[in-house]
Amino acid sequence: MLFNSIDFAIFLPIVFVLFWFVFEKKLKYQNLLIVAASYLFYGWWDWRFLSLILFSTLVDFSVGLSLKNEKNTFKRKLFLWISIIVNLGFLGLFKYYNFFLDNFIDAFLFFGTEIKASSLNIILPVGISFYTFQTMSYTIDVYRKKLEPTSDFIAFTAFVSFFPQLVAGPIERATHLLPQFYTKRIFDYSKAVDGMRQILWGLFKKIVIADNCAEYANIIFNNSTDYSGSTLILGALFFTFQIYGDFSGYSDIAIGTARLFGFDLMRNFAFPYFSRDIAEFWRRWHISLSTWFRDYLYIPLGGSRGTIALKIRNTFIIFIVSGFWHGANWTFIIWGALNALYFLPLLISNKNRTNLDVIAQGKYLPGIKEFFLMLITFSLTVFAWIFFRANDLNHAISYISEIFSSSLFSVPNFIGNGKVLIVIMQIGLFVIIEWFGRERQYAISHLGYKMKRPFRWAIYFIIIAVIFIMTGEEQQFIYFQF
Amino acid sequence: MTQFIKKVILFIIAFFIFDKIFYIFLFISPKLEVDKRLEYLVNGKINKDVVIIGSSRGARDVIAKQIEDSINVSAYNLSYPGSDIEFHEFLLKTLIKYNSKPKAVILVLDDSSELLPDETINFRLDRLYPLARYNYINNEMIKRGEKNFSSRFLVLSRINKRNFDMSQKYFTHLDSIKDCGSMPISFQREGSKEFEYSNVSVYDETLEVPVKVESFLSFQQICIDNDIKLYLVFPPNYKAHNQLFENRIRKLAQPNVSLLIHDTINESYRNQMFYYDELHLKNNGAVIFTNEIIDMLKSEKSKRKVL
Structure with missing residues (x-):
């Protein structure tokens, strides 16, 4: 469903009235309504891909619960990787499979070997990059013990599929949004x-x-x-x-x-x-994605600590990955690399936070x-x-x-x-x-x-x-x- | 919460009243148009025996007044340059809905893009925008997904940017419409010496647009249902007659629909001087081609007493 459509203009007041007048008594009912409304919102485009969201939700919910009681570091890592592989696996399959395949074929052809492989005729599920990153943030934060895993499946499902930001963000952190599904909402005029x-x-x-x-x-x-x-x-x-x-x-x-x-x-x-400057631009543009990459990729890589070479490497990685996140095309990768180049003089001269x-x-x-x-x-x-x-x-x-x-x-x-x-x-x-x-x-x-x-x-x-x-x-x- | 709901309702009511101010634009817009044929149609003012429908070929190549004068019937040309068969079907439906049914309809075919994808011919929504104040027109735009149902009660939803163009429209040298609705041209296109007679005829049925084929069939069916004699007319182009296209149209034509193919051995149609460009006749060419239509109508008139 598009925000700028008549469908949404009808959908929103109905959900609003149900939320505040019919389901207002119990938090659980309100959350349930949000889940139902969100699935309807997404299914309006293509109901078949609801299964992907549901599967991703089930995996991360289960991983969260498993991490709660697990003390063994190896097993904790294993659970984390299950979540990352499932989520990035979906992304890889639906978004990047054909890109990698075509590039491998081209690369082999360049060295004189012709390989035959058929590309997948699949459509990209709307918003897949957004909700997979959102659910991953949950698992990573639970793994890092920054967040208590939830045992409320409805609240977690509502967090993953919350319709206002399901298909194009902002990519919310579990630490910020999930607790809002636990607390009683009072209407604020x-x-x-x-x-x-x-x-x-x-x-x-x-x-x-x-x-x-x-x-x-x-x-x-x-x-x-x-x-x-x-x-x-x-x-x-x-x-x-x-x-x-x-x-x-x-x-x-x-x-x-x-x-x-x-x-x-x-x-x-x-x-x-x-x-x-470009550093300021990136603090102001698509903040939820920039900070996601900062927290879950840039800082784990070492961030701006270490040698200049390391800083440059990390900067290129984050910008190129960020570009690649936007789409399986070299144009996005170059766009990311170009922004890294813009950023570099500020980083080297230590003026990126002026x-x-x-x-x-x-x-x-x-x-x-x-x-x-x-x-x-x-x-x-x-x-x-x-x-x-x-x-x-x-x-x-x-x-x-x-x-x-x-x-x-x-x-x-x-x-x-x-x-x-x-x-x-x-x-x-x-x-x-x-x-x-x-x-x-x-x-x-x-x-x-x-x-x-x-x-x-x-x-x-x-x-x-x-x-x-x-x-x-x-x-x-x-x-x-x- | 109650306060919020009350405010929202009050806001909506106030906006609903504010919205009605814009009705003035819907009201003025049709008056500024120079081509009023569609408005005449919606107002039931096209009550003619013979109606010509088509795209620019219909508008340029057939002179309704000449038909009127020759066989003593009333005729009107409702052809719109750049229009396709879907738009023609809409015109026919409107004609029947608001006016007395014509005895005959002449559908001037686009050889050979009538049923094929062609960016130069489409449903002329731009002709509908100025007439958005008519519910019938608005409903057609809703049907085509151009507007949504809110345009039934919100003027701002019904209105289009075009309705704010408060300048009076004028005829251009290409789009002068005669009283009979025809739009003949008296000059040749600039650089017309470059065009050459072509003997190549191709037609690929697999490329046809299903919606156009459906409209073409529906157009015929409407005529049959309303007891209107339909003539499918193949005007000349500055190229050899496309037999493949003709065969395709014959295949789709209903049994009681008549076909008129221009006189393919007439040397005038091989002479550039009778053409505006490769696809359209000049007025001297249009006179010759309209005479062919007149002859056909005369013959039909005597044979079957159609008119």
């Missing part, structure tokens, strides 16, 4: 209102910004050989805002929805395009230096997105080559097209709103805060009207494919 507001802003980002940008990003990327370098830059910019609007919009809707049910999900985006605050805090505008740092970081990010969006490496290389040709100085093909100008104006307005809301959890969290209700509501009405009017061609959320 201001929290619910805030949740609604965040859903509204998420829908705006997705429907108005992402879907409209997608229309032109797709045209330009899919026909990149027909366009000038300047137009290709425009295409990359459209994709830059598409992916941000799409993914951060999804996260906003997920967090807002969870708040309606009394849950707090972790923040996933913190205005990443207003970053002054920009920890919000840019131009308490000010209307950034300083000149801050502005240029932000511009450079943004440009580097846009450049890296080309690899992320390209169909394959050849496409990315030809796209970039054309950008750096003489046609870079020509007028972009779409300038003069009224519809494109409207999209550019939308982006401009969006950036302004985001800039002035950058010190908040999300841009409009305090919009019209001090105004009287009629004026505040008028703002919401206008946003809703714009969402309806400016609806672009409906696109699936990009991160569903990951």
